[in-house]
Amino acid sequence: MSPHDRLTRQELSWLLAQEARGAARALRDGVSQLRAPSSPHLELGGAAPVETSLDALDDAINLLSDLQSSTAPGKGRRGRIDLASLLCDIAPAARLTMTPGAGTEVFGEEGELRRLLHVLLSQSAPGVPLEQATPDISIGRQEGLVRIALPLGPDGSSGAELERRWLSRTAVRHGGHVELEGNVLALLLPADGASDQREVAQLRRELEQAQQLGEAYARELASVFASAPSPAPALAPSQESRERLETMVGSGAVLARHLRLLADALDGDAKLAASALGETSELATALTQRVAAAAELTRAVGRIGACALDEAPSPVDLSALCDDVIASAEAQAQRYGVKIHARLIPCQRTLPRAPLTLLVRSLLDHGIAASPRGSEVWLQLGELQEGLYLQIEDHGPTVPSGARAGLLRGVADPGALGRPDSIGLIVGFAAARYLSAELSLGESSEGRFVARLQFP
Amino acid sequence: MRILVVEDQDSIRRMIEALVQARGYEVTAVSSGAKALDVILTAPHDLVLLDLMLPGQYDGFEVCRRLRADPSTRAIPVFIISAMDDPESRRKATEAGANAFYTKPFSPIALLKEIERLTTGKG
Incomplete structure (x- = not known):
């Protein structure tokens, strides 16, 4: 057996790191027990140095593990690997006994599997190059596993023992295990088809669980909606x-x-x-x-x-509706040299859309017509304790409080108040009443004219 | 009782919106953290249902932190509903000031119970 058939430096360092980590944990547990209150009579004067040493040992182990993982050799071919062919390749002189009709393929990375077989074969013929070794190997299926068995060789050294432990750990990592019965050592790895079947079965189980969960949640949703109070009817005009x-x-x-x-x-x-x-x-x-x-x-x-007045109330996204109205009024705002700005919160109300659109557009048109060129009109949709409000603020003249109601009803002369024709306000007032909203005129904190709608 | 739902996935947002509306809560639903912060400063809300992975400038953690930093929103309970189920996300959400954490998929009834607990202090 050539030196290359034994464990590589990386594999050995990994194995040593595992062993050292286990030993350090055992040592630390031992120290903890000695220092526990249940043993007050024990004085451990050297505890602190022991701790320091253990910490240093931990650091060294971590460093070793890092080195092992960072210098791991590049992966070889990954996929379906026939272990019987691989055995013939590694030890062409070996006497191979195969169970007829049994698939000996596994799924994995060829380099790793090759290394596993190297270490396994070296257990049978220590000191003999594998190309010349003639161990009796049997390979076949044992349920969902591929089983490779061979007699142990005469090597009873600690190195051989270490290798068997590495073999066992690595087999477990691949979903298999190692068996030692008398003088026969067997490596068992999941067969390719079996691992596929297991994966399919696992996926099917997960799918079934997801379906059951989905059905349960759907039933919960249905029960919530079934027990929901019917939505509050929109206020009839x-x-x-x-x-x-x-x-x-x-x-x-x-x-x-x-x-x-x-x-x-x-x-x-x-x-x-x-x-x-x-x-x-x-x-x-x-x-x-x-x-x-x-x-x-x-x-x-x-x-x-x-304006369609026969339309039934429906859920309306007020913010989106205001955006639409602003877009439709842009051309008019440009003709007047006025900019429209908006500050809108997303909110929904069940209302007839057409009169609501007419209401917002009428008020916006009035604000645009009232504002001097180069100024702005602000449309704001917000909510306070008293409820949802929509406010249109323009840069036209404000109106004395005594004249505001007359302006809304069309009985006050808007020209005398410095305002444009108030058809927008009059229509807006009627539409607001139709929607059970309240339209009022006033001044903003900056002293600008404000038409404010308060929704119920 | 008004709830702000912050969720960028349309289907989940609509489902949560319909669910809490069916239980009689008023809902404002938005799809980004920035919009959520705008809305909560404009209109009062009693609870925020917040996703963690949100598009744009503010993710759910940042929204939560900002709600906690503002005296006017500090007391509003924040309920995280996220697909992120790792301990690190839970820790970060707790540090940001979240009151509850649910992972998707979630039981609608359990969600409603938790909302009720957070908004009424029951349970």
């Missing part, structure tokens, strides 16, 4: 608020049709004037501006007329 908004929506639809006709006619006049007088003429410019204003008014009235 009062007859008065319904009729008020219905009137506005109906009027809006009729007005929008007429306004579209007028706006189209005006647009035609503006084009005629532009072609006759030139696009930059004063009259053509004025007409173009009026056409744009008429078109904007037509769109605003059209939105009122298009």
Whole structure:
């Protein structure tokens, strides 16, 4: 047997590290027992040096283990390895007895398996190069294991004993074990098919457990939902608020049709004037501006007329709805030279979407129209103790408290208060009542005009 | 009683949201730590159900630390629901100030019981 057939330096260092670690643990346990209160009569004057020595020993072992793991040789081929072929390769002169029809393949890394077989064979023919060794080896299947057995040789040295312990530990790491019966040493490793089957069986068990757990959780979920109180119904609009908004929506639809006709006619006049007088003429410019204003008014009235009031309440993501409204109002904000900013919290309410959209858009339109060019409109959705609120703050003039209710009902003159036409506020007020929300006007802490909606 | 759910996986977020809503709690659900911190400072909440692995600037540990550092949110119970089941994650969550730790998958009923315990002090 060549020196290369024995344990490598790394394997030996690993084995020594295991042995030394076990010895150190036993030693430390012994010292602890000696120092335990149950033995008060024992004075261990040298305990501290012993501790220091043990710590140093631990350090050395750890270093040895690190070295062993960091200098481990590179892995060889990994996969299905036929141990019978490997045995023939390692010890071609060995007398091999095989159980007919039994698969001798295992799954593993060839280098490691080769090393295991080297050490195993060296137990049978100590001191003889493996190429020349002629041990009697039997190989075959024993249930799900591949069993390789051979008679022990005459080597009774501590080195051989160490190697058998390494063999045993390594076999266990591979899912197998070593048996010593009389003079016969046997290495047993999981057969390839068997390990596959075990893995499949294990996966199947895990899958079944996961399915059972999933079914149990699904039953729990179902029971929670079955016992859940039915969601609070959305507040139905009062007859008065319904009729008020219905009137506005109906009027809006009729007005929008007429306004579209007028706006189209005006647009035609503006084009005629532009072609006759030139696009930059004063009259053509004025007409173009009026056409744009008429078109904007037509769109605003059209939105009122298009509001669907027969829609059932449904869960609405208010934050997303505000985002949509802001996006749809961007073009108008650009025409007014105003920027829209938003501070929104995610929240959901069960409400009819169309009147809610009309409400937010109407208030936003009013804020945009009221703000001077270059200023900002802020839309904020938040929540306080009293509930959910939506607030639109603009840079237009504020309104004295005595005139606010009149402005909302359309009985106060917005022009006299420095505010634009209050159609947005009037529609917003009606839509808010329809949604059982409360719309109020006020001032922010910075002294800006605020339209504030409070939801129930 | 209002609960903030912070979970980046849509399906799990919707499931938790539906579960706690079914038990009568109001829910705000968000998918990132930054959004969670914005929301909790804007609206009062009684409990935070918090995932640990969150996208963006703040993971669950950081959200928890920030909630504990702010006097206005310090007392809100934080309930971690995470797929991370290692002792290190549990230790870090505890150090960050979490009140409870559940691993996914979780029993819905056990989750609701724990929520009830944290929000009412029972159990």
